[in-house]
Amino acid sequence: xxxxxxxxxxxxxxxxxxxxxxxxxxxxxxxxxxxxxxxxxxxxxxxxxxxxxxxxxxxxxxxxxxxxxxxxxxxxxxxxxxxxxxxxxxxxxxxxxxxxxxxxxxxxxxxxxxxxxxxxxxxxxxxxxxxxxxxxxxxxxxxxxxxxxxxxxxxxxxxxxxxxxxxxxxxxxxxxxxxxxxxxxxxxxxxxxxxxxxxxxxxxxxxxxxxxxxxxxxxxxxxxxxxxxxxxxxxxxxxxxxxxxxxxxxxxxxxxxxxxxxxxxxxxxxxxxxxxxxxxxxxxxxxxxxxxxxxxxxxxxxxxxxxxxxxxxxxxxxxxxxxxxxxxxxxxxxxxxxxxxxxxxxxxxxxxxx
Ligand SMILES: *Cc1c(COP(=O)(O)O)cnc(C)c1O
Numbered sequence: 001x002x003x004x005x006x007x008x009x010x011x012x013x014x015x016x017x018x019x020x021x022x023x024x025x026x027x028x029x030x031x032x033x034x035x036x037x038x039x040x041x042x043x044x045x046x047x048x049x050x051x052x053x054x055x056x057x058x059x060x061x062x063x064x065x066x067x068x069x070x071x072x073x074x075x076x077x078x079x080x081x082x083x084x085x086x087x088x089x090x091x092x093x094x095x096x097x098x099x100x101x102x103x104x105x106x107x108x109x110x111x112x113x114x115x116x117x118x119x120x121x122x123x124x125x126x127x128x129x130x131x132x133x134x135x136x137x138x139x140x141x142x143x144x145x146x147x148x149x150x151x152x153x154x155x156x157x158x159x160x161x162x163x164x165x166x167x168x169x170x171x172x173x174x175x176x177x178x179x180x181x182x183x184x185x186x187x188x189x190x191x192x193x194x195x196x197x198x199x200x201x202x203x204x205x206x207x208x209x210x211x212x213x214x215x216x217x218x219x220x221x222x223x224x225x226x227x228x229x230x231x232x233x234x235x236x237x238x239x240x241x242x243x244x245x246x247x248x249x250x251x252x253x254x255x256x257x258x259x260x261x262x263x264x265x266x267x268x269x270x271x272x273x274x275x276x277x278x279x280x281x282x283x284x285x286x287x288x289x290x291x292x293x294x295x296x297x298x299x300x301x302x303x304x305x306x307x308x309x310x311x312x313x314x315x316x317x318x319x320x321x322x323x324x325x326x327x328x329x330x331x332x333x334x335x336x337x338x339x340x341x342x343x344x345x346x347x348x349x350x351x352x353x354x
Pocket of ligand 1: 031082083084085086107147151177179202203204205206211214215216
């Protein structure tokens with residue numbers, strides 16, 4: 001095997017949540033929208049399928065223009081990618097010349113990308129209450145990246161705090177991964193054009209019902225976006241297919257529908273939070289489309305398995321600090337009722353056993 005690059009033997013790839021290809025599970029493990037795309041989105045993608053014999057537009061101009069209007073930034077401030085994972089990969093590959101720091105409890109892809117692109121990384125523990133304290137990043141060097149709201153904790157920092165940190169560290173780049181921002185966080189997008197060391201990454205996977213389309217983006221100064229474009233055009237200029245582009249544009253043209261589904265998820269989140277607390281779970285409010293509960297008397301891994309046996313998939317992480325927690329995506333009201341019923345049964349049966 002002498003032909004393999006040495007880095008391969010070191011690499012510990014990202015482990016995605018389970019994606020069962022049967023329909024007998026209630027899927028609350030990868031933070032997708034529980035609602036399918038609208039008819040208009042499906043029609044747009046179907047129509048675009050008629051052009052599958054041609055390469056798609058490598059500059060994605062119509063999609064970028066539509067997104068730019070929505071975000072109120074110039075089109076030249078937007079890069080789109082094959083999911084925000086691709087955008088984040090470009091960031092790690094190209095924008096971390098002085099190293100990177102990120103929280104210990106955050107999106108699991110950051111350490112993988114740091115390893116893949118051999119970026120020296122400083123991992124900064126979140127506080128006892130799982131909060132990111134930016135003061136802890138003051139003495140680190142290089143780029144700072146974190147999700148805001150953070151995953152899997154569901155907690156958010158205010159835009160003011162992040163902006164103040166970026167202003168106080170003008171020589172360092174601050175990348176804010178806003179995968180969940182629309183569920184209750186404050187976006188930094190309005191500041192990226194003035195604050196040149198700020199870059200926001202977003203996705204259509206969580207709030208736009210397009211996880212399967214693979215569509216993500218970065219918003220930043222024209223200069224930063226140009227640098228990222230160099231990487232994109234040195235790797236795969238056609239990473240976004242025409243059907244996904246059409247679906248993204250059609251989704252953006254239905255802001256009302258988007259808003260209604262956000263409101264629905266947030267209402268279901270509130271209901272689920274209360275029910276979990278009634279069952280004895282410790283769970284704090286979330287600014288995302290998931291909750292991060294922990295039961296004081298029941299092991300996280302055991303609960304995960306019990307739910308799986310009942311055909312409900314949630315996410316469990318083996319990481320020491322969070323191994324008694326579960327990350328539970330907010331599904332439809334019906335799905336959450338079934339979840340709460342299953343948890344009620346599990347806890348009841350456990351009591352009988354003792
Ligand atoms: C889901 C998620 C992503 C990746 O989203 P894609 O656009 O589907 O690649 C990025 N960052 C965070 C924090 C996420 O939770």
